[in-house]
Amino acid sequence: MAGRIPQSFIDDLLDRTDIVDVIGERLELRRAGSNHKARCPFHEEKTPSFSVNQERQFYYCFGCNAGGNAIGFVMAYDHIDFVAALEYLAHRAGLEIPRETDTAPATRRNEPVLAILERAQTWYRAQLQEHPAAAQATNYLRQRGVAAEIAQEFGIGFAPPGWDNLIRFLDAGSDTHTERTDSAITLLVESGLAVARESGDGHYDRFRHRIMFPIRDARGRTLGFGGRVLGDDQPKYLNSPETPVFHKGRELYGLYEARTHLRGGVPLLVVEGYMDVVALAQFGIRNAVATLGTAVTDEHIAKLFRHTSDLVFCFDGDAAGRRAASRALDISLPALGDGRAVRFMFLPDGEDPDTLVRRIGSGGFSQLIASAQPLSEFLFATAASELDLALPDDRARFCQRAAPMIHRLPPGVLRQLLLGELATRAGIPASTLEQLTTPRPGAAGPRTVDLPEHRKTPGAVTEPAAPAPRETPSRPGRSYKTPLVHHLLALLLHHPHLCTELANALEPLRGEAIPDLELVFKVHALLQQNPGYTFNHVLSYWHGMHGQEQRNLLARIAANELLLAPETAAGDHLAEARGIIARLQDLAERDKPAAARLRGLLDRDALSAEDRARIRALILELSARTPNDPIINEAKQRVTLAL
Incomplete structure (x- = not known):
């Protein structure tokens, strides 16, 4: 279904929806006078401060200030977007969502792509269970400790050896060669599942002899795949290419599976590989997601913060891992308003999350997550790299590196605290530091951390900074009473x-x-x-x-x-x-x-x-x-x- 949803339908849907019923399906509500109360699902608390007003069809938490109507609650609790929340409430009310047609054509083009990706996912999953060559895949998963239940939950499948298994399966329902060429093959190429031969003579399956990991959006729709090779072919890991529905710099593996495990302030752990996410889930650590072979982007950060206020990045402890962490720090800064946190967890040499959780168990791994390095410590350590802060010249360079990073934080308590800490470490008054380092109006601040050239991430693309929240202009000498x-x-x-x-x-x-x-x-x-x-x-x-x-x-x-x-x-x-x-x-x-x-x-x-x-x-x-x-x-x- 495509097109914009009319506001009149949204209004009617709200009129038909009782917020007490919607929230009561997810929380244990108790009547308290004219309201209903519960423990807030969005932060940890002992005394209920989450209130639902049936007359006004509104909820509010006096502990964390979360509030809104039924649509907002479904979005926040189920970690889904606005349209998905409307679709859920409409289905619950027995209504079909009407769509205005002005934006329909572009959206409608994606529907066949999504449909063929779902068919491919179903087929890959069946091959893991039925294909004669699947023993190698099932043995690999067994050796990695992946139980059948976890493989099923993550939709793990198998692409058999051979050049055109998927193409032949998806063509099976077509009546003529012309129909195959004009329909299924075109969609297979557009969805990234098939590749045209360089000779121009036909097509072949992109994924062959690989364990298949479906990459899903927050609504559970398959957008693309990652494949881990079982033979000697290269590359070891292969992702879907960019398609109309799949963008590597935007999607995260495992987010759909993790979203229901993020209650009560649980952080999101960002790792680097599919098997890391699956292995951690096998050990009961259900809050991990992975980037798709790319550096962390500002779109990743925005998506992650829609699901949690606490991010933990997990990197190798070597130089390459710390370069990647520096980039994640740089990308995260504009999104770090008060109440949000980013921390950094560095693995011991030679370990990845999969091997480490096997060695120390889920309890030990959870302790490492809990003790991850706060953003402030990592920021100052990065800025002080290769400097001797006992020397005035190096302290000046330290300020030159750290201050632009701090000023890229949104205005708020965190930025002021870090400026104060920088002043303390540099040994100068905070007021002097702020006067000397505050960017001039209209001056463009540095996009990346000022690191020595050999410490920058190889091949990293500099992207436009995500805009920090704008401060409302005010006139000198007057502080308006916002209340x-x-x-x-x-x-x-x-x-x-x-x-x-x-x-x-x-x-x-x-x-x-x-x-x-x-x-x-x-x-x-x-x-x-x-x-x-x-x-x-x-x-x-x-x-x-x-x-x-x-x-x-x-x-x-x-x-x-x-x-x-x-x-x-x-x-x-x-x-x-x-x-x-x-x-x-x-x-x-x-x-x-x-x-x-x-x-x-x-x-x-x-x-x-x-x-x-x-x-x-x-x-x-x-x-x-x-x-x-x-x-x-x-x-x-x-x-x-x-x-």
Whole structure:
């Protein structure tokens, strides 16, 4: 099924869904007054702080601030994307999802590719159990300690020896040679399963005499394969090529299998090989994933952080492993907001996760994960490499290396703490360090760690930096009270009918650089265009159309009913909102130069008594500073005419 899902269907789906039932299928809920409570599935806690409000169809955790509607909960708990969550809820409600056709053609082209990959996966799996040559594959898996249950869960299969076994199987249902050429063969090539002969005479199977590892997305769909050779052919490991549905720099092996084992703050362990993931799972370590023969990318990092807030990278302890770790550090920095962690685990010489877990067992391996090196320690160790910090010259180079890395962190507590630690290690005041190392506005910071050439990852491609969250611009000398804006958002979310009354009052604030004010205008516009919307509908719209940061902010504001007085009458809510808008206007006006404030008042069609009083005060202020400014006479004439 292809195409964009209409917002009207999403709204209807929410109206048909009871969040208490959805969450109750996954958690043990207990009624507490008008709400239901449980222990939060998104962080460890002893006392339940996870609350579900049936009337408002909303959940919120007062411990970790997770919150949202039924769609958001399914996304977070099941580790699936927005569309997959909608598909689950629609199936549960017995509804078929309609699709708008404007984006259908590109998406529809992928459906036959996905279908043939699933058929191939089923066939590979059957060959492991039925093919006469499969004994070598089953013996290899047995020697590696892979039980039948684990092989089945991961969908491990077998590509038999021979040049065209898969091609002949997938062609079996075709009636003519022309049909085979035009349909199955074309799809096999497009999906990466078949390769055209250089001579131009026919095609052959890409994967031959290999143990097959299906690479799945978070929805369990097979996107590609990795194959481990059983004979002497090269390469030892072979991945699917880039296809319309498979991109090595984006996908992770084992993520589909690991996603249900990430409850209660369990970290995701990133290793380098398929067999490492499978071997660790065999020993009960179910939180491992592997990259697909590529260095870690920013797309990997974004995907990993959608499933956990704690990443542990596992690398060899040799020089090559530490170079790879340096790259993972560099790629991770822009995504490391407060509350997220990246750690580094280095293996003993000559060991890989597979051999190490066999030697020390799951308990010993879990201890190594728990004691992995924090990002801060690895960052400073990387920056201090080959330097003598007892020497002032080397301490200066240490700062030159470390500071750009730290400044690539998003603004927040972690960045400030690391800058303070860098100042301590360098032996200079933190304020001096920050003044000397803060990037100039508009200056492009370094993309990679400033390492000696021989320590850089061979063949590593420099990719564009993932943008750090933008700080809302503000004017010097003024610190706006963001909760004031949040209070206004809460009023709009809980009392959508106010949006009509507030349209004119909000307009003078448009364009003001007040944190989160732009979000007020977005929510206001959405509510005006959709008169029947509740805040539950607003959140579903943000799930599909906007970024996670804004969505989470709205969820927190909607959940924090302490911002509002529930007993306040509707008329008082309107007066309260107008009062907030007036205060925000006043704050914005105070930061403008007097002439700009005066021009804003003079441009109004009609002047109130309060406006005239402000104009007189500004005339006196400007007359003392710039008595010849033409705007003074214009203002005097306007005030006279307005009397």
